[in-house]
Amino acid sequence: xxxxxxxxxxxxxxxxxxxxxxxxxxxxxxxxxxxxxxxxxxxxxxxxxxxxxxxxxxxxxxxxxxxxxxxxxxxxxxxxxxxxxxxxxxxxxxxxxxxxxxxxxxxxxxxxxxxxxxxxxxxxxxxxxxxxxxxxxxxxxxxxxxxxxxxxxxxxxxxxxxxxxxxxxxxxxxxxxxxxxxxxxxxxxxxxxxxxxxxxxxxxxxxxxxxxxxxxxxxxxxxxxxxxxxxxxxxxxxxxxxxxxxxxxxxxxxxxxxxxxxxxxxxxxxxxxxxxxxxxxxxxxxxxxxxxxxxxxxxxxxxxxxxxxxxxxxxxxxxxxxxxxxxxxxxxxxxxxxxxxxxxxxxxxxxxxxxxxxxxxxxxxxxxxxxxxxxxxxxxxxxxxxxxxxxxxxxxxxxxxxxxxxxxxxxxxxxxxxxxxxxxxxxxxxxxxxxxxxxxxxxxxxxxxxxxxxxxx
Amino acid sequence: xxxxxxxxxxxxxxxxxxxxxxxxxxxxxxxxxxxxxxxxxxxxxxxxxxxxxxxxxxxxxxxxxxxxxxxxxxxxxxxxxxxxxxxxxxxxxxxxxxxxxxxxxxxxxxxxxxxxxxxxxxxxxxxxxxxxxxxxxxxxxxxxxxxxxxxxxxxxxxxxxxxxxxxxxxxxxxxxxxxxxxxxxxxxxxxxxxxxxxxxxxxxxxxxxxxxxxxxxxxxxxxxxxxxxxxxxxxxxxxxxxxxxxxxxxxx
Numbered sequence: 001x002x003x004x005x006x007x008x009x010x011x012x013x014x015x016x017x018x019x020x021x022x023x024x025x026x027x028x029x030x031x032x033x034x035x036x037x038x039x040x041x042x043x044x045x046x047x048x049x050x051x052x053x054x055x056x057x058x059x060x061x062x063x064x065x066x067x068x069x070x071x072x073x074x075x076x077x078x079x080x081x082x083x084x085x086x087x088x089x090x091x092x093x094x095x096x097x098x099x100x101x102x103x104x105x106x107x108x109x110x111x112x113x114x115x116x117x118x119x120x121x122x123x124x125x126x127x128x129x130x131x132x133x134x135x136x137x138x139x140x141x142x143x144x145x146x147x148x149x150x151x152x153x154x155x156x157x158x159x160x161x162x163x164x165x166x167x168x169x170x171x172x173x174x175x176x177x178x179x180x181x182x183x184x185x186x187x188x189x190x191x192x193x194x195x196x197x198x199x200x201x202x203x204x205x206x207x208x209x210x211x212x213x214x215x216x217x218x219x220x221x222x223x224x225x226x227x228x229x230x231x232x233x234x235x236x237x238x239x240x241x242x243x244x245x246x247x248x249x250x251x252x253x254x255x256x257x258x259x260x261x262x263x264x265x266x267x268x269x270x271x272x273x274x275x276x277x278x279x280x281x282x283x284x285x286x287x288x289x290x291x292x293x294x295x296x297x298x299x300x301x302x303x304x305x306x307x308x309x310x311x312x313x314x315x316x317x318x319x320x321x322x323x324x325x326x327x328x329x330x331x332x333x334x335x336x337x338x339x340x341x342x343x344x345x346x347x348x349x350x351x352x353x354x355x356x357x358x359x360x361x362x363x364x365x366x367x368x369x370x371x372x373x374x375x376x377x378x379x380x381x382x383x384x385x386x387x388x389x390x391x392x393x394x395x396x397x398x399x400x401x402x403x404x405x406x407x408x409x410x411x412x413x414x415x416x417x418x419x420x421x422x423x424x425x426x427x428x429x430x431x432x433x434x435x436x437x438x439x440x441x442x443x444x445x446x447x448x449x450x451x452x453x454x455x456x457x
Numbered sequence: 458x459x460x461x462x463x464x465x466x467x468x469x470x471x472x473x474x475x476x477x478x479x480x481x482x483x484x485x486x487x488x489x490x491x492x493x494x495x496x497x498x499x500x501x502x503x504x505x506x507x508x509x510x511x512x513x514x515x516x517x518x519x520x521x522x523x524x525x526x527x528x529x530x531x532x533x534x535x536x537x538x539x540x541x542x543x544x545x546x547x548x549x550x551x552x553x554x555x556x557x558x559x560x561x562x563x564x565x566x567x568x569x570x571x572x573x574x575x576x577x578x579x580x581x582x583x584x585x586x587x588x589x590x591x592x593x594x595x596x597x598x599x600x601x602x603x604x605x606x607x608x609x610x611x612x613x614x615x616x617x618x619x620x621x622x623x624x625x626x627x628x629x630x631x632x633x634x635x636x637x638x639x640x641x642x643x644x645x646x647x648x649x650x651x652x653x654x655x656x657x658x659x660x661x662x663x664x665x666x667x668x669x670x671x672x673x674x675x676x677x678x679x680x681x682x683x684x685x686x687x688x689x690x691x692x693x694x695x696x697x698x699x700x701x702x703x704x705x706x707x708x709x
Contacts, residue, residue: 171658392510397547397601400507401561401617402535402568411560415600 004442011068012049019158022075029077030161031130037146047322048151060335060367061277061306070220071191073214074104081415084108088213098123098433100164102182104192107164113361115213119354121206122167126195129165136167141197144227144255148281156223162397166208170201170231177207177237177426184213184220186367196226202232203290205239207426214244224252232259232286237425239247240268240278241309241433243445246301250272253281258318267424269433271440272307278321279308284318293322295418298440300329310339313346322353325417327362327441337369338383339392344375351384353383358390358416360409410441460485460518461625466517468505474515475501477681483625483656490659490667490692495679499660500544502678503629507541508534521625535561536568540623542614544630549601554613555603558583558620565621567703586619590646607634608651615646622650627658632666644669664696677703 002254019042024217027035050067051058068436084101085108098116100123101108117123120304122133130137145153168174184192200206214220230236252275258264269274282291297305311320325335334357342349361376368385390412417437424430441443459482465689466479475498483489503513506519508531516523519526526534550555562582563573576580587597590612602610611631618626628647632640647657659670667675667689675686675692677700685691685703695703 095481326608391547391549394533394549395546396509397543398552398557399531399562400543401536401543401557401621402532402564403557403560404532405530407560407564411552411557412549415549418551 010049011064011209012046012430014070014449015067015309015449016046018073024055025075025380026159029075031127033130033134033141033198034126037142037157041154044154048154050155051151054064057279057308057337058277058355059334059441060333061304063152063249063251063275063277066108066221066275068220068252069189071189071219071221071425072186073159073191074106074195075161077106080104080108081378082185084181087185088181098176098178100178100180102164102180103185103191104183105162105194116176118172120169120172121174122165123178124165126165126197127171129167129197133165133167136199137165139196139342140199140227140229144226144229144257144281144283145161145253148253148255150222151254151278152251153225154193156225159223160193160195160225161218165353165457166198166206166453168200168204169207171203172201172202174206175438177179177209177428179209179211182210182212182222182224183215184218185245186218186220186223187216189219191221191223194222194224196224196228196283198226198236198238199243199455200228200230202230202231203386205235207239208242209239209426209429211309212240212244212250214248217245217247219243219247221249222251222299224250226252226254227255228256228264229452230258230262230264232257232362233261234259235263237265238267239424239426239429241429242268242273243271243436244273244423246274246303249277250278252277253279254345255281255283257283257285258289258291260401261288261348262286265425266294267292267412267420268307269297269406270299271376272445273299273303274306275304277306280310281311282311282320284311284313284320287317290319291321291323292423293320294420294423295324296420296436296437296443297324297326299326299332299334299336299415301332302330303332304334306337308335308337311351313340313342313349313351314329314344316346317348318338318346320352322355323423324355325419326357326366327360327413328358328366329415330361331361331363333365333367337371337372338387339373340381340383342376342379342381343400346376347378349376349381350378351379351381355385356416357385357387358413359387360390410438414438458485459483460487460522462520464518464520466502466505467515468512469515470501470512475512476505476680478682479517479678479683483658483685484487484654485624485656487670487674488651488657488659490661490675491678492661492687492692492695494676497532497678498681500629502661503541503658505625506534506627507531507539512592514662515636516566532564535621535623536565538624540621540626542611542618542626542628542631545631546602546605546610546614548603548605550603552601554597554599554601555583557667558617563619572675581676582619582620584603586616589619589649590615591642592616605613608639609634609637611643612639612646615643619646619650624654624656625656626650628670629660630662631659632661640666641669664692667692679703679707
């Protein structure tokens with residue numbers, strides 16, 4: 001383990017020093033295509049620093065304190081000692097999925113799971129991908145993320161050593177959903193910088209579910225950058241499900257580029273967490289592309305979830321739907337920002353954004369920021385955001401029929417978030433989420449099933 | 458045997474006193490009608506009986522089967538056998554009638570020390586009870602009251618009453634917004650559910666419903682008090698003459 005040093009300086013300082021110190025090691029442990037972007041990304045991060053509350057995109061999420069923690073990073077690529085297939089059972093069992101793991105930042109796969117994938121489909125570590133598909137990696141890695149002005153994306157590019165590569169060639173349909181489980185597992189405070197590169201060819205179909213778990217009581221911070229390319233006429237589902245701990249910070253940046261007539265569904269569920277900041281940036285690059293972007297956050301205690309989304313309509317005749325729902329209890333805080341940008345000339349754009357939030361206590365806080373930037377005149381765009389409480393009349397009505405107040409509230413909260421669950425196109429996940437959300441509201445999700453040690457403070 | 462005893466009940470909402478000393482006794486098996494002009498406190502009385510938290514009881518007692526009702530939560534009152542057919546049933550989008558009723562029935566069974574119903578037992582019960590008010594299967598599969606017509610909502614109330622088999626049912630203007638066919642179906646439903654042990658309070662403005670659900674006793678509620686109590690003939694007299702003569706009797 002390598003530790004960032006000098007805790008008393010600015011939170012950036014320790015990482016700047018660390019970077020210089022471990023620069024040769026980073027090069028040794030990563031693919032040349034990844035290493036090539038490192039220095040530029042680092043300079044960008046060094047110049048810009050961590051985002052502060054003054055940055056529009058981070059107005060409600062201050063991550064500097066989270067980065068100030070003295071985490072270890074497994075820069076030396078020490079081998080993962082546990083067999084994740086034995087040690088972790090995900091709380092989404094019986095999904096007929098091909099199952100793979102990322103332990104901290106290391107991809108783990110059993111050969112029998114890999115051979116079960118349809119022929120031509122490639123799922124491997126980025127390092128392996130660099131050897132097998134150097135031109136794909138060189139032409140796609142960092143290309144979407146590199147357009148971003150986000151310093152945490154640059155931070156990830158600077159420090160990342162490995163990640164996951166998924167490639168679905170043209171005309172291939174992957175019937176079985178693929179499941180990837182990110183596990184943070186360490187006895188000491190730990191940071192992992194993860195990377196995902198997904199390339200879906202033309203006329204192809206696939207579904208990927210990425211679950212985040214955290215094992216034990218340590219402080220964890222993960223940065224994740226996902227770059228997703230979806231080709232012409234392809235259909236891709238990208239689900240994220242976070243069930244981590246109060247000591248976990250997740251910073252995820254997802255960049256999605258869609259070609260003509262592609263249809264993509266992105267759905268992010270935060271069931272349990274500490275501090276989460278998800279950014280999804282959708283670039284609609286080909287006509288008649290369609291994106292359904294949704295999310296659920298159920299937060300309590302002092303948890304924090306920030307979903308920051310951007311949908312860019314760059315060409316005419318694309319459709320975007322957005323639906324985010326939060327249930328905030330105790331002193332939890334939530335933020336949602338949804339920017340929809342319709343470029344000049346992107347006529348016949350259809351865009352609809354909805355953000356609905358329930359604050360169960362007076363102390364819970366929700367910050368909703370719908371934002372439309374429209375530079376074309378023949379478009380159909382709408383947005384709506386609400387922050388409210390549970391309908392007291394409905395609660396009383398149900399109590400009059402014999403349901404306890406808690407049970408009545410649970411049914412209402414369940415109904416509230418179900419609208420998002422119901423557009424999931426993976427039946428096993430849908431059924432499982434119905435159950436998990438219910439368990440969550442009943443307070444029975446304090447431990448994420450298989451990760452036996454994991455619980456709240 | 459006394460099922461319900463209300464003694465000197467005072468209640469207010471937002472600091473405004475609505476009920477100003479209600480006294481009422483209902484025996485097991487009796488049907489009582491409560492009539493009265495608008496704003497006299499009829500709906501407040503029904504709301505207070507079932508524990509609507511919007512109202513504050515400032516004085517008096519309510520006993521149900523000898524138990525102190527005011528010490529019970531709304532759900533306990535329900536499980537003890539008190540049922541309100543709401544004047545304005547609440548729409549609950551996303552909560553299916555089936556899940557709602559399964560939760561309710563099982564809470565009642567738990568309260569009585571009975572085992573939970575299996576899925577097939579429950580669906581059989583739903584089918585039987587639906588027939589009582591001719592409630593369409595489609596409605597039973599929808600979200601609670603969502604998109605129901607006025608008549609369907611009222612039928613759905615009586616359907617829930619059939620599912621929960623209360624010993625005291627309070628029908629708060631169940632006739633409002635019903636056409637004559639729906640009124641008959643709803644009233645027939647109530648009559649079918651009537652047993653010698655169960656009691657009903659019918660709150661209504663009109664004689665019409667009382668043609669179908671025959672009251673044993675009729676009360677007039679006025680300005681938060683019961684000012685007249687008599688037999689079923691009182692309802693006919695009110696239908697004919699209105700409330701002015703009662704106000705005169707009271708010296709107004």
